[in-house]
Amino acid sequence: MEGAPLGWGRQEVDGWRKGPWTSQEDKLLVEHVRQHGEGRWNSVSKLTGLKRSGKSCRLRWVNYLRPDLKRGKITPQEESIIVQLHALWGNRWSTIARSLPGRTDNEIKNYWRTHFKKGKPSKNIERARARFLKQRQEMQSQQQQQQQLLQLAAGQVVAKDENQDGGGARTGTTADEDDRGSAVVDDACAAPSSPAVAAEAAAAGHHHDEDLIMHDAMDFMCPMSCALLHGAVHQGGGTGSCCGSTASDEYGSGEEDGATWGSLWNLDGVVVDDAAAAVACTLW
């Protein structure tokens, strides 16, 4: 803290430039990525003459230069998503960022720190969070009930099957499926949107835990996600009224929100693959 200015005051350390990037450096980096693509960051300095470490180049690209970055303030909708996903995933900023196209983990991290870390969250956020937790609780108890019913039903089916030729009835599957409770949901999900995708996911094991988490998240966000997903997944179907409410019911003005959510949940995103989309809708 004494002597020479710390941090960005230092212009060069061990031959590497540090501190704020100049537009010239940005240019070089952008040009490099355009020619060689992302990755191999350590070769950037060799190929471009840029006196920046690979790490620094990557960071600059990811957080600032990437063309698909969304500029501007975090919207209330994005804020809600951040809160919900943070409740689920904690400080896994990059994971959260994947659910917010155009936003970087750094941005989200900063946003969280400044808005929620020490201060009190906005009313909007508190409401969102409370609702999320409540619904999650309700869903869990519902699933438990469902499970019990299924177990009862399974018992009956098994009894019947003893007389018939099994036929691979779903309800007669192994205990490990039953104890997950979500097996039924998964199965139901596969039907409406993309059986192939869902089947593939199921076959691959497909991060089952994360899927469950996504069930929760999508469950909560259903008012928004369903409307969109019906548009996106069942393209043109348009009758997506799986929920009582619409995206705009609770989250502000309709058209604008629709657009926002459209971009938020665009299908390039990691989160809303077909299977997850189906999950969200079947839950409602």
Add this chain to the structure above:
DNA sequence: AATGTAGTCAACCGCAGGCAT
């Protein structure tokens, strides 16, 4: 108008995991 304070953003650091050798 000047100063202090809080908020925001960009960038760095250290660590961990994955992959090639």
Add this chain to the structure above:
DNA sequence: CATGCCTGCGGTTGACTACAT
């Protein structure tokens, strides 16, 4: 199998800006 390198992630820091006093 061990080692080293590269990449990605989360935490932290410092500069800048906006707002309040």
